[in-house]
Amino acid sequence: MFNNKYGKLLTVILVVAIIAIIGLLVFIGIDWYKAYTTGAEQEDMMEQFNGYINNIQNQENTTNTELNTINNEETAIIPNIDENNINQNNQTSNEGSTNSQKPTYKGFNMIGSIRIPKTGLQSVILEESSPKAMEVSICRMYGPAINEVGNVVLIGHNFKNGTLFSDNKKLAVGDKIYLTDLNGKEVEYTIYKKYTTTVEDFDYAVRDTDGKREISLSTCTDDTKSRLIIWAKES
Numbered sequence: 001m002f003n004n005k006y007g008k009l010l011t012v013i014l015v016v017a018i019i020a021i022i023g024l025l026v027f028i029g030i031d032w033y034k035a036y037t038t039g040a041e042q043e044d045m046m047e048q049f050n051g052y053i054n055n056i057q058n059q060e061n062t063t064n065t066e067l068n069t070i071n072n073e074e075t076a077i078i079p080n081i082d083e084n085n086i087n088q089n090n091q092t093s094n095e096g097s098t099n100s101q102k103p104t105y106k107g108f109n110m111i112g113s114i115r116i117p118k119t120g121l122q123s124v125i126l127e128e129s130s131p132k133a134m135e136v137s138i139c140r141m142y143g144p145a146i147n148e149v150g151n152v153v154l155i156g157h158n159f160k161n162g163t164l165f166s167d168n169k170k171l172a173v174g175d176k177i178y179l180t181d182l183n184g185k186e187v188e189y190t191i192y193k194k195y196t197t198t199v200e201d202f203d204y205a206v207r208d209t210d211g212k213r214e215i216s217l218s219t220c221t222d223d224t225k226s227r228l229i230i231w232a233k234e235s
Contacts, residue, residue, distance in 0.1 A: 038163040045105045045124040052103040053184040112146035115178040119167035142205045146181040151214050153205045158220045165219035177232050189232035196226045204229045
């Protein structure tokens with residue numbers, strides 16, 4: 001009688017243990033799949049963004065080469081040509097050569113990219129900061145265009161799996177962050193402040209940068225109860 005009850009108890013414990021193990025394996029599998037798909041999407045987006053930048057730069061180089069050829073020909077024909085007019089024409093042509101149409105991924109506009117050597121992050125920045133956009137990549141939540149004067153606020157999920165802003169907690173004062181805009185210009189920023197704050201706090205976004213270029217990174221803490229904020233300024 002006792003042995004029968006003891007055997008049933010062991011059976012129940014074994015079944016519970018098996019279910020718990022299966023549940024853990026499913027959780028690990030889902031987390032791994034999420035990290036894999038997010039990483040694959042980031043690589044795909046970066047490839048498209050870099051292709052866009054290369055195309056823009058090639059167009060500008062072609063335009064500059066054509067302008068130089070025209071200017072040289074005009075100089076040969078008209079020795080006293082006004083150099084100021086040439087410079088103005090070059091400037092106008094260069095500005096006009098920039099493609100105003102933003103590259104897109106899954107319907108979201110890409111407006112730049114972010115690179116953080118310390119954590120190995122290399123990600124595209126999306127213009128929209130909706131919940132759906134945040135599932136895809138880093139987003140601009142507030143502020144001017146990438147690498148413009150002011151405070152650009154970038155937000156990203158902490159999936160706790162090494163993707164997006166999951167590893168921001170590893171960053172420290174003095175670490176470098178690099179942003180590339182749609183013209184292909186990369187600007188280096190240096191972290192000078194790191195702290196946690198409440199979900200409701202928005203002071204870090206509307207702060208005055210005194211006419212300088214700065215960025216703020218925002219993500220959830222591991223327990224999702226607070227926000228981890230990082231300030232960085234142009235080096």
